[in-house]
Amino acid sequence: xFEQITPAVAYHGEGPVWSREWGGLRWxxxxxxxLLTLSDDGSVHRLHVxxxxxxxxxxxxxxxFVVGLERGIGLADDPFGTVRPLERMWDDPDIRMNEGGTDxxxxxxxxxxxxxxxxxxxxxxxxxxxxxxxxxxxxxxxSNGIDFSxxxxxxxxxxxxxRKTEVFDVVEGELTNRxxxxxxxxxxxxxxTVDSEGNVWVALNRVGKIxxxxxxxxxxxxxxxxARLVTAVTLGGEDGRDVFVTTSAENLADPTPTEGAIFHGRxxxxxxxxxxxxx
Numbered sequence: 001x002f003e004q005i006t007p008a009v010a011y012h013g014e015g016p017v018w019s020r021e022w023g024g025l026r027w028x029x030x031x032x033x034x035l036l037t038l039s040d041d042g043s044v045h046r047l048h049v050x051x052x053x054x055x056x057x058x059x060x061x062x063x064x065f066v067v068g069l070e071r072g073i074g075l076a077d078d079p080f081g082t083v084r085p086l087e088r089m090w091d092d093p094d095i096r097m098n099e100g101g102t103d104x105x106x107x108x109x110x111x112x113x114x115x116x117x118x119x120x121x122x123x124x125x126x127x128x129x130x131x132x133x134x135x136x137x138x139x140x141x142x143s144n145g146i147d148f149s150x151x152x153x154x155x156x157x158x159x160x161x162x163r164k165t166e167v168f169d170v171v172e173g174e175l176t177n178r179x180x181x182x183x184x185x186x187x188x189x190x191x192x193t194v195d196s197e198g199n200v201w202v203a204l205n206r207v208g209k210i211x212x213x214x215x216x217x218x219x220x221x222x223x224x225x226x227a228r229l230v231t232a233v234t235l236g237g238e239d240g241r242d243v244f245v246t247t248s249a250e251n252l253a254d255p256t257p258t259e260g261a262i263f264h265g266r267x268x269x270x271x272x273x274x275x276x277x278x279x
Contacts, residue, residue, distance in 0.1 A: 008260035018236020106278025111143020129278035145192035191232025235271025
């Protein structure tokens with residue numbers, strides 16, 4: 001189902017998102033601090049964000065984008081503009097931002113982790129359109145993918161160290177009743193996305209797979225990607241049915257030409273349009 005559509009252009013490719021605002025697919029080379037954009041001719045545009053880390057990217061409702069930086073977030077006013085960092089969210093040099101996403105109301109969720117992999121050192125934050133910050137989860141190890149059901153009543157989340165996909169009920173915009181959605185012992189669940197029918201696409205890092213779950217946690221499909229470190233998956237394209245997968249070569253002594261590349265496939269069910277950050 002999947003084919004490689006770029007060379008190995010990233011050391012640690014992550015966080016793919018498709019938006020017409022910047023012309024299609026964008027993702028991060030996280031530990032290089034760069035945003036990568038796939039051009040129509042197949043070339044890749046690279047934009048440094050002024051930080052050692054570019055953890056995730058989402059469009060902004062007023063134009064431009066929001067990006068996760070090493071210890072907070074940054075804003076740009078146009079799709080390829082200069083990033084201005086907001087106030088740091090923490091000072092601990094061992095903690096960096098990792099993954100993020102938006103909810104149906106335009107709030108930003110952003111999670112952190114420890115460079116030294118200290119268990120429980122990270123947090124999951126909610127950043128409102130006025131840039132006020134609240135803590136949703138105060139002890140996570142590797143905060144990764146988060147996305148919401150089409151009707152906004154569920155949120156799916158990965159703390160990769162837990163080796164499972166979790167689900168919350170969303171009540172009056174808040175995440176409640178955290179519980180296991182599907183156990184993934186033996187894998188490292190990483191980035192995820194939810195399609196327009198509520199199915200959940202999950203990247204299984206270190207085992208080179210993409211898995212698709214129904215809203216009832218039934219496994220609808222599983223596909224091998226020829227890269228060990230499969231980091232994230234998203235849906236996009238003009239009809240919403242293009243599937244894009246990011247991969248990484250982080251800490252690999254012998255990376256192959258596939259590790260750090262983008263893979264592409266097609267889905268039967270289209271994705272949801274990306275929700276811009278309202279800030």
